[in-house]
Every structure is written in C-alpha cells, then in structure tokens.
Amino acid sequence: MSTDTAEAFELWAATPTPFRADESLAAEVVPAQAERLVALGIDGAFVGGTTGESMALTVDERAELISAWAEHRGDRLLLGAHVGDLSLVDARRLARHAADAGVDLIAAVAPFYGEPPSVTAIVDYLAAIAEAAPDVPLCYYHIPSMTGLRAAPSAVVEQAAARVPSLRAVKFTDGDLLEFIRTREAADGVRVYFGKDELLPAGVACGATGAIGSLYNVLAPVAREVRAKILAGEVEAALALHRPFRQIAAVADQWGSIPVVKELINRFGPDAGAARAPWGRLNADAIAAVDWLVEELKAAAS
DSSP states (O other): OOOOSSSSEEEEEEEEOOOOOOOOOGGGHHHHHHHHHHHHOOSEESSTTTTGGGSSSSSHHHHHHHHHHHHHSSTTTEEEEOOOEEEEHHHHHHHHHHHHHHHSSSEOOOOOSSSSHHHHHHHHHHHHHHSSSSTTOOOEEEEEHHHHSSSOHHHHHHHHHHHOOOEEEEOOOOOOOOHHHHHHHHHHHHHTOOOOOOGOOOOOHHTOOOEEETTHHHHHHHHHHHHHHHHHHOHHHHHHHHHHHHHHHHHHHHHOOOHHHHHHHHHSSSSOOOOOTOOOOOOHHHHHHHHHHHHHHHHHHO
C-alpha cells in the first residue's frame, strides 16, 4: 500500500458492521458490501472502526469481520482494519490476525478509558501493537469526539515516527483544521486521511490527500466531484455539491451519528441491520428524518 503523500487521492469507506435481527454478526452480508464499494469507485474499506461499532463487538466478532472482508475484497479494494482496544492483549491479537489475513493497513485509537498520562504513553501503546504486526502499515486513529483524548495528534506522530517504523498513516477525524495541517507536517511519509466528511471541502483545501468516512458508502462519487471543484478553485460549486453531507450531519447530530448513518447506508444497500446498544434502533421521528434525507439525496442525484 502506498502512503506517499504525493500519490493520488485515496477515498476509503468506513463500513458498517452487518448484524442479523438477533444482533448476531452477519458476515454473509460482507460480499454484497464489498461489491457496493467497488461499484462506487471506492479505493479502500476501513472495517471495524467507529461506523463499524467496534467497541460493541467481541474480539472474536472483530476477527471474524476482518476475515470476511479479507476473503471477499479480492484485489479490487484496499483493506484497513481497526484493531485498537482498551486491552493491549486483545489489540495485539487482532493486529496479528489482521496481518495473517493480509490487510493493507491496521489502525488503532489510543486507550480512552482514563486518558493516557502522556504522548509517550500513547506511542508506547502504538509501538506494542505495531510489534505484533511489524510488516503491516500502522494508522493512528484520532477521533477525540469519541475518545475524549486531548493529546495533539501532531505530537503523537512526531514521536511515533521515530519509534514506530511501520507508522504510515493517521485517520484524522476532527474539525481542528490547524491541527490537521500540523499533523500533515509532523513527519515525512505519513499520509493523513481526513475523517470529517461534513468538512471535506475544508480538508481538501488544507491539503488532504485521502479521506476515510462513513458517508462515502453512499456519496463517494459526489465526494470526488467536491474535491475536483475545490482544486479548481470553484468553491461555491463545491459547497453546493457538498450540501447533502452537511444535511446528514445535522440529522446525525440530532438523533445519533452511528444509528442514523447506518440506517441511511441501509437504504442504499445492502442492509446491515440496526445498530447495537447503546445506540440501538431509531425511533419514529428519527426514521422520518432519515426518510427526508433519502429524498433529498435522490433529488440531488436527479
């Protein structure tokens, strides 16, 4: 996998984890998910992350999910697997499993129950995961809205670049554009993927050479158009194209990002079931809001 920041823009979909009606893992849906991403022109699948409800899965389920994607992505999609966990033992186990499955990237959030006391502690954790899968590029996953961590990712990258040879990427899911730029500049050879879909035009303007997000399961072609308009200096046209992303974000802010986005992706197929607890099923008002989003997206595409 190339992570040279001079390479072409990479667009990855953060995929939902499919469940059956009884909330058991529905790995049999993965082939259809992979086909959908290929049809959308997606470069890579990022599995078992926030959209994938990783912290609501058992370690065995996470491993099974990685295996299913590794089997069915073929040579058409890059594959990234989130392996971060509060248990370093489990994170290392998942990293080894992902490496054995042949993934192109392993990613990890920092431990988030009780903030690590220092940047060094975060890098220690990343180094231990990387040691379990030394031949697979490592991605540091920065998502403070979920983890509550205050450590600057630029500081993590600067230190990790000297200590973790396999560090090749960051998934930057935050709206702090100044820190995004600092993170891009923190080390050579580390691609920083922009993870705030609702701010994609700003991310591209700040130099993003890749993006990983949930809305690309539906809006990947639009995202590429948005990027092209920004690079051409057509800001108003880019913002007009990008409007559906902001509409989705507004509904997600009201009713919950994980269940809203999962329901929206389900409407365009394949159906991955409802979100697990603590997010759960949407109520009638939230479903009506998703219905409205679907109509807006269809109108925008017509």
